[in-house]
Amino acid sequence: MTKNARVQGEINRRKIINYFENNSDWISLIHLVQIIGMSYAVVRGHCDTLALRGF
Known part of the structure; x- marks a missing residue:
């Protein structure tokens, strides 16, 4: 993973963490899962891009 990532x-x-502290109900928990999923997808996509380039 690069420094930027x-x-x-x-x-x-x-x-x-801030979001979860400010909104501690079940709806925000669903949003939290979505945020984690999106972050994972971004990092995964970034790593796949690097792999394709041969790094």
Whole structure:
């Protein structure tokens, strides 16, 4: 993972923690799962792109 991807991951993690602290109900839990899923998809896509380039 590149430095940028790592930094973005840390930012996303903090956003998720803040979001969860501010909205501690079941609806936000569903949103939390969606956010984690999107973050995972972005990181996964980024890694796949690097793999295709041969890094």
